[in-house]
Each structure stands twice: as structure tokens, then as C-alpha cells.
Amino acid sequence: MPAVIRDSKEDSESSSEDEQEDHTCIAWSGLSKSIPVLLFFPEAAVSKDGNICSTGERYNMAFKIVRTESRLVRGILANHGFHEVMFSTKSLSELWSGVLEHFKLEALLNFRSYELTRKDRLYKNIQRMQQTHGFKNFHIVPQTFVLPSEYQEFCNCFAKDKGPWIIKPVASSRGRGIYLVSNPNQISMDENILVSRYINNPLLIDEFKFDVRLYVLVTSYDPVLIYVYEEGLARFATVKYDRTSKNIKNTFMHLTNYSVNKKSSDYVSCDDPEVEDYGNKWSMSAVLRYLKQEGKDTTLLMRQVEDLIIKAVLSAELQIATACTMFVPHKTNCFELYGFDVLIDSNLKPWLLEVNLSPSLACDAPLDLKVKASMIADMFSLVVGLTCNQHVSSRWRQSSIV
Structure with a gap:
């Protein structure tokens, strides 16, 4: 039973076919179709719908955001009928923290995510895996x-x-x-x-260097459960790439970070969310379509990207799982959203650049809102209704660990 649903006996007894239809955000699961699972909709990020909002109000759901400011998260939760609280309460449904982690029901004191997100710790953990399991098997970073x-x-x-x-x-x-x-x-x-x-042989599109931001959700480290979102964002440099060393100091050529390139006079934004392959920020699916048209094996590429993500998470598994055992009383009470930055070289080999804790949810362009709102809504649907997520349509795909 999802923990955010209160009074399960009363709710299941009173639910009828008509009542189920009245609540847009509730899916019914279990053998008798009596277990309510909360669904979230990305449209709630920009507008308020009475049918959607009534669900959170009906179940008296609450959330608290600490040490961060996320208008996207706040908007989705508030427009699903959650009410924001400014104090600790046992009835809290969702706690969102921008410094440590994102938690379900309880705050985690020390998740040790820096073992994955701090650059030196990430490299040392991967280096240890190279020594233990063979360099070639973990050759995922330069x-x-x-x-x-x-x-x-x-x-x-x-x-x-x-x-x-x-x-x-x-x-x-x-x-x-x-x-x-x-x-x-x-x-x-x-x-x-x-x-x-x-990496001086990056894959180029129209002569520009780019990297990809992918969203990875870990709901458990014991056992390890990893979900990779099927959509992401490609961020392009604003100056055409030159393999010679004469422009080595040109950050607009060599760095793909949005925070850097948005300051360039050559930065191009797109105001149409339906156009995903224009300007300095594309959707991941638009990149894959482009590469497929160029004759690239995108299926193999994404299989390698998923392999890279799994191996990176496994490299920090022991330290984080140990911390979870010490500080988390219930395994299903927390989850973590990471932002993986991946560079693809001209041989179509993906390289892990870094892993970001609390990846940016800022929506500076319509494409940002389109991708991030859907991602967050699907994430909440997954983690709140995790026990029966097989009944929920989602673009989060669980990664297999071989």
C-alpha cells in the first residue's frame, strides 16, 4: 500500500466504479482493484485542474521543501492538491531537499551520495572497480x-x-x-x-560539440534499483569545434555547460516546445533521431550509455548502502534523483563526465519545461506507487544489472 494514502480500509470500502472515475489521479491495483495508487500529471506544472487537485485535497496530502527553491516541484505538488507545510509533521507525504537528497516520508541524515557526485570520489570509486574487475570492464571515464x-x-x-x-x-x-x-x-x-x-574527438552535430544530461532515479541501494528516464537534454557549445590547440582557452567551444554557453552572444534559444532540434538545447530523442538518420547505431549507443550508468552507480554502492543501513530505518523511505552528464565521442563511445546531485530543474526554455515536468511527474508516480508501478504508464525504465 503506498504510504501516502491514509485510511486505506475506509477508502477501499467506499470506493466504487463511479468514485474511481471521479478521481483522475488515482489508479486502482491489486487483485481486487482496491489499492489506490497516486498518479501525477506534467500539465499540473503550468495550470491548475480541479479534478487533479481534488485528489491531494481528499487524502490531505502535504509536502515540505527545504534548502532549495524548486518552482517546478512545488507547482506540480501544489496543483495536485498537496498543501505545503513549514514545520515537521508525522503526516508529511513528501520531503524535497536540495542539499542532501530527495526523500519519501523521512529525512535521511547521511546518504553519502557524494561518493557518486563528488568528482574525486567518483573517479576513485571507478578506479577501484577497474582494479577489481578489469580496466576494460570499467573504462567509462577518461x-x-x-x-x-x-x-x-x-x-x-x-x-x-x-x-x-x-x-x-x-x-x-x-x-x-x-x-x-x-x-x-x-x-x-x-x-x-x-x-x-x-576527449579531443567528440561527436559533432553541425560542427558543434555537445553533451547529454540524463536523469537517473535510484530507489534502493539494497537491492540496487536504478531507473533511467527515456528522455534527456543535449546541451551544445556555441562556437564550432576546432581540433587544433590554438583555441584551447575558448570555453564557448570546449565546454558544453548551459550555465557557460547561455552567456555567449551566439547562444540560440527555441521558444517552441514542439521543436526539439533547434538552437543550443535539443531533446535527447531529437539527437537520437538525427544520429539514426546519419546511419549510426543508436540502439547500441543507448545500451552502452545504460551500461555506463549502472557501472557508475555500482562503483559507489557499498558506501551508500552502508550509510543507508545505518541511517534509514525503512528501505522504501527514500529515493535519489541524479543528473548524469555524458559525452559521446566520434567512435560513438559514451564517456561519463560527472554525476550531479540535485540536477537543475530550472525551466529557462519551453523544452526544459516539457522534459523536466514530465520527468518529475513520472518520478512521483513511480516512487509514490512503487508497489504496483507495473500498472502505471511511465517513461522511467528500470535498468537491468547483470
Whole structure:
């Protein structure tokens, strides 16, 4: 029985065929079709519908948002009839945190997601898996060194391969502090940083470099349950790519972060949500359609992307699962939404760039709203009605772990 549904006995006894039809957001499951499962609709992000809103009001559902400001999450929940509370309450249905995690019913004190989302910890965990299970089996990130502790190892490697190399702070986001170098002397080591081999043969579309933001939902680490959303966003650089080193300092050419490129005078936005292949932000499905028309094996590509996601999560599984055992009294009480950034090279090999905790839900363009509202609505439908999600239409696909 989904935990957000109160008075299950009373509700199941009073539910009739007419009543079921009255509540748009309720699907009925179980052998006798008497178990209510809450469904969420993306349209609620932009408009209020009385039929949708009545469901949350009927069951007196509540939510609380802490340490973050997400108009999208607040809009979807409020327009489904949830009421926002500003205090702790045992009747809380949903808690959304922008610093630690996103929780169902209870706040988790320490989920250790930084083992996956902090760049140095992610690399070290993947490196450990390479040593344990074979380098080829976990060759999902470029060669990387953590400085200053591995500075000498980097210099030895640099003597054999001049680069270029890309520098990233270990705990930054939105492209801040990232730059390219062609010599170790150009590296500032005022803080802990990652230096990674720069992928200088990215797959290009119309001569522009791009990466892909994919949404990954983990509902359990024991056992591991991973869902990959079938839609994502491709973010394009604003200057055509040049493989030579003469433009190594041009961030608008080499970095694909939206936060960086939106500042470019060449940035092109699209105001039509139905046009998904125009400007500097495309949908993932539009990219796949383009690549398929170019004769690329997109089925193989997405299989490799899913494999990359699973292996990244597994690399941090032990540490996070241990923390869950210590701090989470009930396994089904929390979930985590990650933003995976993936770069595809000219050989159609995907590379993991980073994993983001609390991926941006800002909707600066109609395409953002179209993708993110559907993703969040489907996510809430999945996690609230997890016990019978096989009856719910969703674009979240559970990934198989072999």
C-alpha cells in the first residue's frame, strides 16, 4: 500500500466504479482493484485542474521543501492538491531537499551520495572497480589524476602524452573553475582538483560539440534499483569545434555547460516546445533521431550509455548502502534523483563526465519545461506507487544489472 494514502480500509470500502472515475489521479491495483495508487500529471506544472487537485485535497496530502527553491516541484505538488507545510509533521507525504537528497516520508541524515557526485570520489570509486574487475570492464571515464596528491604521476603521464588536459575542481558545478591546459605549469593547485585527459574527438552535430544530461532515479541501494528516464537534454557549445590547440582557452567551444554557453552572444534559444532540434538545447530523442538518420547505431549507443550508468552507480554502492543501513530505518523511505552528464565521442563511445546531485530543474526554455515536468511527474508516480508501478504508464525504465 503506498504510504501516502491514509485510511486505506475506509477508502477501499467506499470506493466504487463511479468514485474511481471521479478521481483522475488515482489508479486502482491489486487483485481486487482496491489499492489506490497516486498518479501525477506534467500539465499540473503550468495550470491548475480541479479534478487533479481534488485528489491531494481528499487524502490531505502535504509536502515540505527545504534548502532549495524548486518552482517546478512545488507547482506540480501544489496543483495536485498537496498543501505545503513549514514545520515537521508525522503526516508529511513528501520531503524535497536540495542539499542532501530527495526523500519519501523521512529525512535521511547521511546518504553519502557524494561518493557518486563528488568528482574525486567518483573517479576513485571507478578506479577501484577497474582494479577489481578489469580496466576494460570499467573504462567509462577518461584517464584522471587527483592533484596535488598525484601530481608526479600526472607529470610522468604528460611526458608521454602532451594533452590537452582538462582541469576541474572536485566539488564544483555549472562549469565553474573548468579550463584546459597543454602544460602542467598552467595548472593552479590552490585547491584539490581533477586533471583528466581531454576527449579531443567528440561527436559533432553541425560542427558543434555537445553533451547529454540524463536523469537517473535510484530507489534502493539494497537491492540496487536504478531507473533511467527515456528522455534527456543535449546541451551544445556555441562556437564550432576546432581540433587544433590554438583555441584551447575558448570555453564557448570546449565546454558544453548551459550555465557557460547561455552567456555567449551566439547562444540560440527555441521558444517552441514542439521543436526539439533547434538552437543550443535539443531533446535527447531529437539527437537520437538525427544520429539514426546519419546511419549510426543508436540502439547500441543507448545500451552502452545504460551500461555506463549502472557501472557508475555500482562503483559507489557499498558506501551508500552502508550509510543507508545505518541511517534509514525503512528501505522504501527514500529515493535519489541524479543528473548524469555524458559525452559521446566520434567512435560513438559514451564517456561519463560527472554525476550531479540535485540536477537543475530550472525551466529557462519551453523544452526544459516539457522534459523536466514530465520527468518529475513520472518520478512521483513511480516512487509514490512503487508497489504496483507495473500498472502505471511511465517513461522511467528500470535498468537491468547483470
